[in-house]
Amino acid sequence: MRKLLSYSIGVVLFFALMCTPFMPTAQRTVKAEPKTLQEKCDDCSVRNNQRFEQCLAVHGIDHIPCYDQFNEGVVICFRNFCEQ
Numbered sequence: 001m002r003k004l005l006s007y008s009i010g011v012v013l014f015f016a017l018m019c020t021p022f023m024p025t026a027q028r029t030v031k032a033e034p035k036t037l038q039e040k041c042d043d044c045s046v047r048n049n050q051r052f053e054q055c056l057a058v059h060g061i062d063h064i065p066c067y068d069q070f071n072e073g074v075v076i077c078f079r080n081f082c083e084q
Contacts, residue, residue: 037081040080040081041077044080044082045074045077048070048077049070
């Protein structure tokens with residue numbers, strides 16, 4: 001019984017060692033450098049302009065809430081990124 005147990009443990013260890021090179025490993029991701037405030041300001045402004053153009057395309061140029069949304073976006077961009 002003791003010999004059988006030691007052989008079983010040996011076989012399990014052998015297979016464990018043989019399988020370790022094929023196991024997936026955690027991949028390291030490369031983090032991008034943090035954006036400068038000017039880049040964040042530009043990105044926010046571009047996104048705000050795109051939303052404004054989409055709103056106008058859907059509702060037409062006479063739709064006042066599109067302009068209100070655009071003005072609010074400008075205020076948010078300047079408050080968070082552009083006036084720092």
